[in-house]
Amino acid sequence: MLDRGLKGARVLVTGALRGIGLATAERLAAEGAQVIVTDLSPPDDPLVGQVLGRLGPAAVYLRLDVTSETDWDLARGWVENRWGGLDVLVNNAGTDMVGPVDQASLAAWHRLMSINVDSVFLGVRTFTAALAAGGAGRRGGASVINVASIMGLVGFAETSAYNTSKGAVRLFTKAVAIEFAHAQKPIRVNSIHPGFVETPLLHVGMQRWVDQGKAAKAQDLMDAIAGMTPVKRLAQPDEIAAAIAFLASSDASYMTGSELVVDGGWTAQ
Template identity: 60%
Template sequence: MREELGSQRLKGRVALVSGGLRGIGLACVERFLAEGAEVVLTDLEAPDTEYASATLARLGQAASYVSANVASEDDWAKVLAAVTERHGKLHILVNNAGIDLTGPVAETSLEGWRRIMSINVDGVFLGVRTFVPLMAASGADFRGGASIINVSSIMGLVGMSEVSGYNASKGAVRLFTKSIALEFAEKKMPIRANSLHPGFVLTPLLKEGFQRWVDKGVASKAQDLVDLMSSKTPIGRLADPAELASAVYFLASSDSSYMTGGELVVDGGWTAQ
């Protein structure tokens, strides 16, 4: 039974979530709104598509949307202009947008390698670089300051066969986060930075990845892979995106005011094995 939400403990805060139309990103947007925050979300989809327009209508007036590619400096400038014009502040930045890349390293193209790095790593860097000045100016509004949450993965902590590109990208996010956390602390900037390390979560990205394995003949159907990963996870199941959103909420709120440069692992016990 899910805990009742809506404490309004993020009232007065402005949050930005990249990759916010689906999966963990959308769950974070929904949780932030339930807790009283105003939220700007970005994704690749045009705002007038059927899915995007229906989702935005459901989220309500406290949410706004900017179509943006996180690997583009120009698009990040567009997002900054939208946030500044609408809110003038930013207290929470969730760099969530990401893609995966699977297959043997000898068969991985340079184009594929560069694409995953551009989104999973460059996208995080550009998001942070773009919003540090505004977050530094906004951070004094609340105890613990502004909060950056960079979504890494358990694949940023441990290796797995045939996901070398994804491993590398998520490992980069982990150490980038630690570096900026120290930089902000040393400069007495009111910004904390932590990384989130989800295990296997039932998201559209995971399902698409499993389907690619099915297409390669690894399994007869995607559900077989869900069942396999569930059996290998100590807690016995995959995560719901809302469970990751709860962890992000903790990192975004003043409850984590003494936490910076840390890594929050939410993986059902996978990395404890």
């Protein structure tokens, strides 16, 4: 098998117990990476044990509230003490918020920005030194992948806060990619922009619209969105994970500051 630089790679994935994060952890573990799975669940949650069992002995779990500087510092201490450096950081954790802008509370806005935007800043800031140490020995350097969305590229009704947060992730990615390149830090930073993916988060978002009287069933909304997508279906998490694995690998060694769109043609319309 072609060496893509992922065998033995030291990886941290946020929001990794479900959806895109879980699929990403599974894909990278399958390619031989050592994966730190992080999420909000306590270590004794049965789901944690199930996920670690699926990933194998090279995976470990750390509880990480991505909005907490303290939690990020604890994660950095673990990495520095056990590994000495980090090769791949996948900032995947996120949440959504739907509804008319004139009905949105400032508290809900701040909460979403904290989870979707502050977490990406904290992750990159916290692990810059560890990523530089890891990247020094890798073709193309270490890799940061920030999971944004097509909603960071185009607008969508009644998702203004989510659109704003993912647009911020897109430009933060470009800014730090250039900053690291100018400083000759061996760290690539790219964003990935999925379209509509069949994940627990999507189900929750659709149910919120149902609760607001937009449809009778969440499945009706998901079917409608699939019909609006040129390929006429939603994405599966493993399809996004494959693109993240590409950005993490040496196959993407000349990519930094880029936005990789995986949306079934949505933004091509």
